[in-house]
Amino acid sequence: MFKKILLLLLLVSTLTSVAQNSYFVDTKKKKTIVRNDAIDILVIDNRISYKLPGKTWEKYITFKDLDYLVHGPYKFKAFTINNKREGYYIIAEEGSKKLVGISIVREVMSSKGTILTRSVYNYLYVLENDTTVLYDLLVKDSKNKRNREKRTEIPEQIKSYFPNCTPLLNRIDSLLQNSSDPEFLSILELIQNPIYIQCN
Structure with missing residues (x-):
């Protein structure tokens, strides 16, 4: 017993x-x-x-x-960017470079508690040695031309900084396979579901 x-x-x-x-x-x-x-x-x-x-x-x-x-599957890290300590999810990491991002939902409420407007702000950075910003982008989920153009540049920018990170490139390709996404909203899944990828 x-x-x-x-x-x-x-x-x-x-x-x-x-x-x-x-x-x-x-x-x-x-x-x-x-x-x-x-x-x-x-x-x-x-x-x-x-x-x-x-x-x-x-x-x-x-x-x-x-x-x-x-x-x-997530890795979250605090960085000092522009003299400010903030937290971001690490989306991918290769050598001294990191792709980091975060999505922040902002809602405007009425006095009765109903949501009047809702916007998702997606922040994306490529960092060198955790402090030097090589690339930064703020893009909303709205369907206006300016935000759509910003979303369309994300894949090529990431590929230029992480050309040998096959798991990251495969994830981007799988997100872009949705042909019924003329607004390129599916690429935001990279930031909104930031599954950590160790490239090497």
């Missing part, structure tokens, strides 16, 4: 440790394991709320103290 209980406890602790695949590393290089189901990136507040495994209370880490967060 004792052996069965011990085996069961060992199995439960093994499953718990395997299931906890989310963690962050702070600027002092300390790694903290966090609950997969309790992570919230608060871009407006420049912080991440999280819960530790087995705990119910929330804790926070600010972008100022964050190096990076790994959560499932």
Whole structure:
């Protein structure tokens, strides 16, 4: 009986440790394991709320103290761009270059709580050594000519900076295969679902 209980406890602790695949590393290089189901990136507040495994209370880490967060297929990192510490998802990484981005939804509400307008702002950067901006783009999901033209330039710009990153190029090609997308909105999936790709 004792052996069965011990085996069961060992199995439960093994499953718990395997299931906890989310963690962050702070600027002092300390790694903290966090609950997969309790992570919230608060871009407006420049912080991440999280819960530790087995705990119910929330804790926070600010972008100022964050190096990076790994959560499932996503990698989120704090960068200092234009003298401002901000967080972005790493979409792809090759050598000293990173493709990073984030989508921010802005809604204007009426006094009765209904949404009057909703816009999605998609920020995209190519960074060298985490600080030098090689390319930057702000594009909305609106269907006007200016934003459509910005969306059409995204694939070629990325290909020029990451010509040998086959997984990234394949993902872009798969997003562009939708021929019923004359507004090129499907390319925004790269930013809005920023699955991390390690190129080399």
